[in-house]
Amino acid sequence: MGKHKEWRKFVKRERRRKIRTQKAKEREYIPFGDYEEWHKTQEAIEQFEIEQIEKANKIENEKWFKAEQESMEQWRELQTKNELLLQKKLQQQAKLKLEWEKEKEKRRLDEERLKEIEEENRKRQELFINNLEKFLSGDLVEPPKELLILYESKPNNPPCPFFTKTACCRFGDECSRNHIYPGISKILLATNMFGHFGLENANFNEYDTDIMLEYDDSDTYKDFRDFFFDILPEFEKFGKVVQLKVCNNYEKHLRGNTYIEYADLRNAVSAYRALHARWYGGKQLSLQFCQLASWKNAICGLQSSKRCPKGRTCNFLHVFKNPITLQLDDIQISERHKQYSRSWRWSESPDREISRKPMNQEIESKDRIKQKDRVRERDKNMDRETENNRARDRKSEKNKINDRNRHGDSSRRRRRYKD
Ligand SMILES: [Zn+2]
Ligand SMILES: [Zn+2]
Numbered sequence: 232m233g234k235h236k237e238w239r240k241f242v243k244r245e246r247r248r249k250i251r252t253q254k255a256k257e258r259e260y261i262p263f264g265d266y267e268e269w270h271k272t273q274e275a276i277e278q279f280e281i282e283q284i285e286k287a288n289k290i291e292n293e294k295w296f297k298a299e300q301e302s303m304e305q306w307r308e309l310q311t312k313n314e315l316l317l318q319k320k321l322q323q324q325a326k327l328k329l330e331w332e333k334e335k336e337k338r339r340l341d342e343e344r345l346k347e348i349e350e351e352n353r354k355r356q357e358l359f360i361n362n363l364e365k366f367l368s369g370d371l372v373e374p375p376k377e378l379l380i381l382y383e384s385k386p387n388n389p390p391c392p393f394f395t396k397t398a399c400c401r402f403g404d405e406c407s408r409n410h411i412y413p414g415i416s417k418i419l420l421a422t423n424m425f426g427h428f429g430l431e432n433a434n435f436n437e438y439d440t441d442i443m444l445e446y447d448d449s450d451t452y453k454d455f456r457d458f459f460f461d462i463l464p465e466f467e468k469f470g471k472v473v474q475l476k477v478c479n480n481y482e483k484h485l486r487g488n489t490y491i492e493y494a495d496l497r498n499a500v501s502a503y504r505a506l507h508a509r510w511y512g513g514k515q516l517s518l519q520f521c522q523l524a525s526w527k528n529a530i531c532g533l534q535s536s537k538r539c540p541k542g543r544t545c546n547f548l549h550v551f552k553n554p555i556t557l558q559l560d561d562i563q564i565s566e567r568h569k570q571y572s573r574s575w576r577w578s579e580s581p582d583r584e585i586s587r588k589p590m591n592q593e594i595e596s597k598d599r600i601k602q603k604d605r606v607r608e609r610d611k612n613m614d615r616e617t618e619n620n621r622a623r624d625r626k627s628e629k630n631k632i633n634d635r636n637r638h639g640d641s642s643r644r645r646r647r648y649k650d
Pocket of ligand 2: 531532533534539540541542545546547549
């Protein structure tokens with residue numbers, strides 16, 4: 232009985248196993264072979280898949296590594312480039328700094344040079360004035376030789392033809408040719424002394440042309456006439472004036488230039504001593520001695536016939552026709568001084584605002600109170616100015632007494648200016 236039970240147990244187990252195997256076979260779709268075979272195949276497949284994955288990983292890794300290296304390389308290149316740019320920038324900055332330093336040094340040297348020149352000029356002028364004083368106060372008929380020393384701007388170069396003929400050159404002493412200045416001479420040149428709206432604004436387009444139309448030549452001439460009779464007595468205080476020429480050129484270096492020729496050298500020196508750096512018509516006078524070979528050479532030959540092709544931009548003198556002929560005798564001069572007795576411009580202060588330019592007229596009429604203030608201010612300036620001149624005037628007083636006696640009226644005017 233026991234054996235039978237065991238047998239049945241075995242059979243049942245075998246049947247369950249068969250059913251399980253069958254079911255497993257059905258579940259895994261294994262058409263052939265047995266499970267061991269299939270298991271082996273599965274393992275091989277798994278192994279293959281793992282290999283594939285590893286291979287793919289390796290490729291990906293390589294790709295990543297390559298990309299990493301490339302980006303590293305790019306970064307390094309960028310760094311190098313930035314480094315170069317920085318260096319270049321620093322070099323540029325250093326260069327600029329160096330240039331700036333050089334410029335600064337150059338300016339410093341220029342300033343020093345300018346100061347030296349100014350000092351030299353000041354000393355020369357001082358010496359010159361001292362010599363003038365000696366000449367004026369002494370009984371010497373002939374001027375001391377120190378006063379006759381010429382000053383040459385470029386002694387080694389050929390003389391400038393314009394300066395030689397007119398005592399003026401558009402380039403000033405920067406001119407490449409030589410400018411020869413006399414020590415003293417009978418002719419005085421007051422540069423830019425005659426200021427006139429019609430001359431000064433001739434080259435500016437910014438001014439309304441209507442304004443210019445109002446200032447035609449006849450107006451300019453009328454003002455010149457006033458100017459002529461205003462300055463002539465003042466210059467005649469120092470002696471007989473044989474020639475007075477006023478330029479109407481538009482060129483800046485000739486504009487309003489006024490030449491005064493005395494019969495006597497000592498008179499020219501007295502006039503220079505008394506009038507140089509004085510104020511007239513709101514401007515400080517700049518007088519210089521000059522030597523002209525002849526008036527004929529200085530004045531443009533084509534001007535009087537109005538045939539000069541350069542017009543008033545000519546480099547030779549174009550001058551106003553004087554309203555009277557000079558070289559009169561003493562009685563005639565004295566008569567003339569009685570006739571024209573105006574000297575308002577001589578007492579005018581350096582205040583430019585009260586000039587007679589039409590541009591200012593409207594403003595001035597609008598605000599008369601301000602104008603009064605300006606006049607008061609002007610008088611104050613005048614006092615200051617006259618104070619400076621007084622000491623100088625006292626020195627040359629002695630020399631003027633003779634002249635004053637001759638021109639009684641004008642000396643009274645001068646006193647009014649001084650008080
Ligand atoms: Zn020149
Ligand atoms: Zn000309």
